[in-house]
Amino acid sequence: MTTxxxxxxxxxxxxxxxxxxxxxxxxxxxxPLVGQFDPVMTDYMHQTMALYRRVFDTANEATxxxxxxxxxxxxxxxxxxxxxxxxxxxxxxxxxGLLLTEIAGRVGAKVVTIERPxxxxxxxxxxxxxxxxxxxxxxxxxxxxxxxxxxxxxxxxGPICRRHGxxxxxxxxxxxxxxxFRCDEWQIDAASAGLQKCLGGPPGSAxxxxxxxxxxxxxxxxxxxAGIADGTEPTGVRIRSNYLDLAMILDYWGPARLxxxxxxxxxxxxxxxxxxxxxAEGIDEAVERHRRHGRAxxxxxxxxxxxxxxxxxxxxxxxxxxxxxxGVDGEHVRAGLLDHYGIEIGTSFGPLRGVIxxxxxxxxxxxxxxxxxxxxxLEQELRRAGAPVPAGGGVDAALATYxxxxxxx
Amino acid sequence: MTTxxxxxxxxxxxxxxxxxxxxxxxxxxxxPLVGQFDPVMTDYMHQTMALYRRVFDTANEATxxxxxxxxxxxxxxxxxxxxxxxxxxxxxxxxxGLLLTEIAGRVGAKVVTIERPxxxxxxxxxxxxxxxxxxxxxxxxxxxxxxxxxxxxxxxxGPICRRHGxxxxxxxxxxxxxxxFRCDEWQIDAASAGLQKCLGGPPGSAxxxxxxxxxxxxxxxxxxxAGIADGTEPTGVRIRSNYLDLAMILDYWGPARLxxxxxxxxxxxxxxxxxxxxxAEGIDEAVERHRRHGRAxxxxxxxxxxxxxxxxxxxxxxxxxxxxxxGVDGEHVRAGLLDHYGIEIGTSFGPLRGVIxxxxxxxxxxxxxxxxxxxxxLEQELRRAGAPVPAGGGVDAALATYxxxxxxx
Numbered sequence: 122m123t124t125x126x127x128x129x130x131x132x133x134x135x136x137x138x139x140x141x142x143x144x145x146x147x148x149x150x151x152x153p154l155v156g157q158f159d160p161v162m163t164d165y166m167h168q169t170m171a172l173y174r175r176v177f178d179t180a181n182e183a184t185x186x187x188x189x190x191x192x193x194x195x196x197x198x199x200x201x202x203x204x205x206x207x208x209x210x211x212x213x214x215x216x217x218g219l220l221l222t223e224i225a226g227r228v229g230a231k232v233v234t235i236e237r238p239x240x241x242x243x244x245x246x247x248x249x250x251x252x253x254x255x256x257x258x259x260x261x262x263x264x265x266x267x268x269x270x271x272x273x274x275x276x277x278x279g280p281i282c283r284r285h286g287x288x289x290x291x292x293x294x295x296x297x298x299x300x301x302f303r304c305d306e307w308q309i310d311a312a313s314a315g316l317q318k319c320l321g322g323p324p325g326s327a328x329x330x331x332x333x334x335x336x337x338x339x340x341x342x343x344x345x346x347a348g349i350a351d352g353t354e355p356t357g358v359r360i361r362s363n364y365l366d367l368a369m370i371l372d373y374w375g376p377a378r379l380x381x382x383x384x385x386x387x388x389x390x391x392x393x394x395x396x397x398x399x400x401a402e403g404i405d406e407a408v409e410r411h412r413r414h415g416r417a418x419x420x421x422x423x424x425x426x427x428x429x430x431x432x433x434x435x436x437x438x439x440x441x442x443x444x445x446x447x448g449v450d451g452e453h454v455r456a457g458l459l460d461h462y463g464i465e466i467g468t469s470f471g472p473l474r475g476v477i478x479x480x481x482x483x484x485x486x487x488x489x490x491x492x493x494x495x496x497x498x499l500e501q502e503l504r505r506a507g508a509p510v511p512a513g514g515g516v517d518a519a520l521a522t523y524x525x526x527x528x529x530x
Numbered sequence: 531m532t533t534x535x536x537x538x539x540x541x542x543x544x545x546x547x548x549x550x551x552x553x554x555x556x557x558x559x560x561x562p563l564v565g566q567f568d569p570v571m572t573d574y575m576h577q578t579m580a581l582y583r584r585v586f587d588t589a590n591e592a593t594x595x596x597x598x599x600x601x602x603x604x605x606x607x608x609x610x611x612x613x614x615x616x617x618x619x620x621x622x623x624x625x626x627g628l629l630l631t632e633i634a635g636r637v638g639a640k641v642v643t644i645e646r647p648x649x650x651x652x653x654x655x656x657x658x659x660x661x662x663x664x665x666x667x668x669x670x671x672x673x674x675x676x677x678x679x680x681x682x683x684x685x686x687x688g689p690i691c692r693r694h695g696x697x698x699x700x701x702x703x704x705x706x707x708x709x710x711f712r713c714d715e716w717q718i719d720a721a722s723a724g725l726q727k728c729l730g731g732p733p734g735s736a737x738x739x740x741x742x743x744x745x746x747x748x749x750x751x752x753x754x755x756a757g758i759a760d761g762t763e764p765t766g767v768r769i770r771s772n773y774l775d776l777a778m779i780l781d782y783w784g785p786a787r788l789x790x791x792x793x794x795x796x797x798x799x800x801x802x803x804x805x806x807x808x809x810a811e812g813i814d815e816a817v818e819r820h821r822r823h824g825r826a827x828x829x830x831x832x833x834x835x836x837x838x839x840x841x842x843x844x845x846x847x848x849x850x851x852x853x854x855x856x857g858v859d860g861e862h863v864r865a866g867l868l869d870h871y872g873i874e875i876g877t878s879f880g881p882l883r884g885v886i887x888x889x890x891x892x893x894x895x896x897x898x899x900x901x902x903x904x905x906x907x908l909e910q911e912l913r914r915a916g917a918p919v920p921a922g923g924g925v926d927a928a929l930a931t932y933x934x935x936x937x938x939x
Contacts (some may be wrong), residue, residue: 124577124806126554127799129564139792142563145535150796151560154551154732155538156874168533188734189598189773190791196773216757223755224772268757317792323563325597325734325794346632348625348677349879361770363633364598364605380879382599383548383726385734387559388797390536397533465565470758470789 135495136467136481137267137440139317139324143485146322149394150387157383165393166374172396173328176404177312179304183331185374186392188385191294191315194327196224198290198311201339201367202259204358205229210257212243215266216470225261228361239269239472240431245277252285259288265296265437268470272300272437279308288335298399299411299439299483310335319411319439321484322395326388343368349380411438413526414487417519418480421496424518425510430477439483449506451475457502464498492519544904545876545890546676546849548726548733552894555731558803559796566792574802575783581805582737586721588713592740594783595801597794600703600724603736605633607699607720610748610776611668613767614638619666621652624675625879634670637770648678648881649840654686661694668697674705674846677879681709681846688717697744707808708820708848708892719744728820728848730893731804735797752777758789820847822935823896826928827889830905833927834919839886848892858915860884866911873907901928
């Protein structure tokens with residue numbers, strides 16, 4: 122067997138993620154490694170913590186990376202906060218709410234859900250009522266659920282949780298960096314993300330932040346490994362995972378520098394560069410960029426005579442649901458886009474499979490040329506699929522929104 | 531706050547890992563991303579499975595990557611194989627045996643250990659006696675425990691386990707690629723590794739292989755996520771982790787391509803390149819390279835008047851324990867090597883802290899120039915620390931072993 126070195130084709134990834142990483146992030150990953158306790162590495166870890174505080178808009182000391190994809194961070198937060206038998210309330214409005222129920226259940230929680238039809242969001246009142254009815258230890262919910270493109274308003278949720286003594290956890294995997302997220306102002310206790318969406322990096326590293334109360338809960342369950350024990354007495358119910366034990370991960374990232382895993386050096390370089398670029402741009406400016414290009418894409422989709430999916434008042438800036446026109450084979454169009462133009466758009470899960478496409482406008486690909494190229498190519502493939510489509514309708518509508526915003530600016 | 535892009539200094543990493551990655555692996559990581567279900571990605575995943583079958587020397591279909599550092603793979607194997615209450619037998623001969631007890635305990639196993647003093651290995655008889663005494667479901671042991679530099683002989687362990695109906699799991703994190711490992715011939719049921727040791731990559735991706743019986747155990751606990759359920763009835767005791775559930779990870783890597791995590795694309799590129807380079811060199815040839823350069827380093831250490839730590843008959847090819855001479859401050863010498871030469875050697879854990887240094891000769895750094903440079907610099911720092919040291923003694927002894935092997939070849 123001889124295998125060639127990888128040589129991936131050039132793709133324009135306009136699905137719900139992963140999207141194409143910023144070339145500067147890819148270059149950062151090619152930098153040589155340093156040792157895990159090298160002062161240079163320790164400094165990069167400190168810088169990374171500081172950068173992600175900016176991205177999460179928080180002063181939380183406990184802000185760090187979990188070495189895995191975004192769901193590793195979800196599980197790290199839940200397994201570290203939740204003791205077996207604790208009640209976790211999960212508002213479910215799409216697949217990723219279901220994922221939270223799945224993970225919470227596996228870590229031993231008693232899971233209670235409330236549900237909204239896919240394509241809608243919850244009101245604060247609904248969530249408060251459910252808290253009063255179930256008295257959960259933790260409320261776990263998704264900010265931007267890419268399965269439905271909905272963005273759950275959060276500003277009132279943290280304060281409701283604080284009033285009722287509930288810890289709040291937000292899965293901001295797909296939303297962070299492209300939609301407003303204010304960890305401290307919204308009084309969120311824990312949040313996590315992934316690099317491969319609005320942060321413009323590859324999947325494989327997952328930023329996490331914990332409020333002081335959440336970090337205290339985690340630290341109250343500190344059990345140091347036998348091989349490196351320092352004589353400290355273990356406390357609290359032992360966390361059911363070693364790899365995803367945030368108490369140990371905090372010790373590794375903190376002044377104690379207790380060995381846990383070996384930090385994934387190249388992914389840390391990537392995470393550092395993702396956040397550095399975002400902070401240099403300005404977080405609010407990056408959110409505004411996602412809004413502007415997402416809006417242009419949505420207008421372009423309408424301009425092609427297609428309908429948007431879900432409550433547009435609550436759409437994530439960075440993912441657009443497109444109703445597949447009657448008589449058109451959605452997978453055939455997707456294959457045409459990939460084969461003819463190297464453009465990927467997303468399929469869907471569960472009840473939306475075959476019903477909508479999901480188009481991402483995020484991270485490095487939240488750019489006008491990416492939006493316009495996608496619309497131009499989609500027009501061609503829709504026409505080939507026999508759909509009635511106005512020539513230039515998509516690109517013209519998108520250009521019109523850009524012109525409109527320039528005039529307004 | 532303004533933060534510069536990372537710009538790590540050039541280091542020669544001669545510790546127990548991570549070591550400097552092969553530049554070709556770093557370059558592979560800088561390649562652009564493709565979508566997770568892109569046919570190109572699927573092909574890379576297939577190639578990666580085939581390449582790691584070669585590395586593990588197995589025909590196991592279930593050979594894939596876990597997206598995390600090496601301990602993520604250890605936990606994935608144990609949480610997926612072991613049901614709460616099952617007995618797991620762990621022979622402990624160093625810190626990483628203790629880590630196995632730690633992880634097995636957290637996933638709910640009843641953990642039984644046998645112990646050897648640090649610096650020694652077990653006989654097959656000792657392990658068989660313990661199996662007869664405790665009737666474990668799983669035997670979990672480390673091949674190369676970097677904390678002591680010992681390499682546990684395994685050829686007879688798998689057959690013993692098969693005879694007694696025990697599943698065998700080997701943590702080959704630090705040994706694979708630099709020491710002989712024959713998964714099928716030795717009848718090992720599960721093994722895992724990491725990229726950052728003899729495979730010459732960065733930490734953050736962890737190859738795993740499961741024998742047919744082990745994969746059957748894992749698949750007997752298949753519970754598909756609510757959001758993507760296909761109507762299949764779940765079976766067996768649900769695995770306590772979602773992220774590290776090998777039944778789901780097998781579905782993601784297998785023909786079903788059921789979405790689980792989003793494969794860490796850049797780390798997969800790295801893992802692919804690590805294995806590709808190793809297979810191109812020849813696995814046995816790579817092991818021989820580690821033996822040759824490890825032997826030269828050990829001879830050089832003796833040539834500097836220092837003693838080697840542990841049973842040299844059972845030393846890993848790729849890590850050398852060096853007794854810190856009396857009166858020398860080990861950390862001061864390490865700091866001198868880093869500050870003056872950019873060379874990192876390793877400190878130690880637990881009972882060996884301050885007693886030995888650990889020098890790695892592995893992966894991309896299993897090269898004569900890396901060995902000789904390290905010996906030349908160590909000589910200088912030992913002299914500065916006041917140790918009696920023969921001028922040129924380390925380099926000359928290492929060169930003599932290279933010359934000897936060339937004559938013999």
